[in-house]
Amino acid sequence: MLQKIYDWIDDRVDITPLWRDIADHEVPEHVNPAHHFSAFVYCFGGLTFFVTVIQILSGMFLTMYYVPDIENAWRSVYYLQTEVAHGQIVRGMHHWGASVVIVMLFLHTLRVFFQGAYKKPRELNWMVGVLLFFVMLALGLTGYLLPWDNKAYFATVVTLEIAEGVPVIGEMTKTLLNGDPSIVGAQTLARFFAIHVFFLPAALFVLMGIHFIMIRKQGISGPL
Amino acid sequence: MSEKKQPVSRRQFLNYSLTGVGGFMAASMLAPMVRFAIDPVLEATSGSEMHAVVDVSEITTEPQRFDWTVNQVDAWYTSDVTKSAWVYKDENDEIVALSPTCKHLGCAVSWASNPDYPEEFFCPCHEGRYYKSGLNVPDTPPNAALDLFEYEVKDGTLHLGNIVENTVQEGGA
Numbered sequence: 312m313l314q315k316i317y318d319w320i321d322d323r324v325d326i327t328p329l330w331r332d333i334a335d336h337e338v339p340e341h342v343n344p345a346h347h348f349s350a351f352v353y354c355f356g357g358l359t360f361f362v363t364v365i366q367i368l369s370g371m372f373l374t375m376y377y378v379p380d381i382e383n384a385w386r387s388v389y390y391l392q393t394e395v396a397h398g399q400i401v402r403g404m405h406h407w408g409a410s411v412v413i414v415m416l417f418l419h420t421l422r423v424f425f426q427g428a429y430k431k432p433r434e435l436n437w438m439v440g441v442l443l444f445f446v447m448l449a450l451g452l453t454g455y456l457l458p459w460d461n462k463a464y465f466a467t468v469v470t471l472e473i474a475e476g477v478p479v480i481g482e483m484t485k486t487l488l489n490g491d492p493s494i495v496g497a498q499t500l501a502r503f504f505a506i507h508v509f510f511l512p513a514a515l516f517v518l519m520g521i522h523f524i525m526i527r528k529q530g531i532s533g534p535l
Numbered sequence: 536m537s538e539k540k541q542p543v544s545r546r547q548f549l550n551y552s553l554t555g556v557g558g559f560m561a562a563s564m565l566a567p568m569v570r571f572a573i574d575p576v577l578e579a580t581s582g583s584e585m586h587a588v589v590d591v592s593e594i595t596t597e598p599q600r601f602d603w604t605v606n607q608v609d610a611w612y613t614s615d616v617t618k619s620a621w622v623y624k625d626e627n628d629e630i631v632a633l634s635p636t637c638k639h640l641g642c643a644v645s646w647a648s649n650p651d652y653p654e655e656f657f658c659p660c661h662e663g664r665y666y667k668s669g670l671n672v673p674d675t676p677p678n679a680a681l682d683l684f685e686y687e688v689k690d691g692t693l694h695l696g697n698i699v700e701n702t703v704q705e706g707g708a
Contacts, residue, residue, distance in 0.1 A: 365564060368564070368565070368568060369568060372568040372571055372572055375571075375572055376610075383611055383612065386611035386612075387610070387611050389611070390610050390611040391571075394610070395571055395574045396570050396571060396574045396577070397567040397568075397570045397571045397574075398571055398574075400567040400571075401567055401568050401571045404564075404567075404568075
């Protein structure tokens, strides 16, 4: 049945090359843990992506209950966590996943660094990777404020102070992030929410796309 | 090795196990999220609660609108919500408390609000009409009678509760 549906579509639009191009590629021996166990270090990039997928999914589901408003943000989080079935699990996935993704990203970076995999011709991909790292950090930072509890609030106060410390454009940057020259409040929360769920994920998708296209084009770096 | 001895090839076996493991992982990841999302559908509706509305002595044979306030808990938001009913005593001295929500598309109906139909409930949105009993007038937009409120009289006060279907068949006085 499924095969027939697939064939029917494939007959008309020829989708086989599309997914074959993505799915069918040789894994070099030096990257295969079955040959050399130490090759497990190559998994961290994939794991970063896997955890990112969890973050995207759990985040999408969390916004079904969360409201970015200073009166209700904390209450909606408390409600989804205590009253909604599996709320604690879904929020837990997003909360812990945020830390795990940074750890995986860091391990991936270490591997690339110590193997020298960033060297010519892969310098551009290293740069895109650094940008991805910044986007991830920014996602963690903006997401931190959203539960609107004391920890979130005061962490953001400190973050904004740091942003203000930048020479010349510091004050402007702070106001831009904050939405107000002095009050960390309604506008800050709305802004951080928008940045967290629209702007940064959009940047993340574009950069990830470039990252993946480049690695497929250039191939995994050779054995040490 | 013959085909008989190996009905499943090595490649197929690997394909099946990888698909199985991957499917299991995806399912265990999505299961809590989906359950989380569909929670409002599965949540049991809260039981009936009666609210004091009006002193019985104020109820006449003419439908009158009475309002009362309910404390509504909407997830993380609590507020006072005003509800209304059209209440009268029928020819058997039985109290009838009708919901003002039109059965066509949910506008609010009111008694004798249209001078052309002084003895009927009238809905201004699409000229839906109901007899005094709540029965919908044939050939007007509504296709069911106005709902009833469950009621009880305690210490001379009318209490109203959940909305129930109105099974009335006749137009009433």
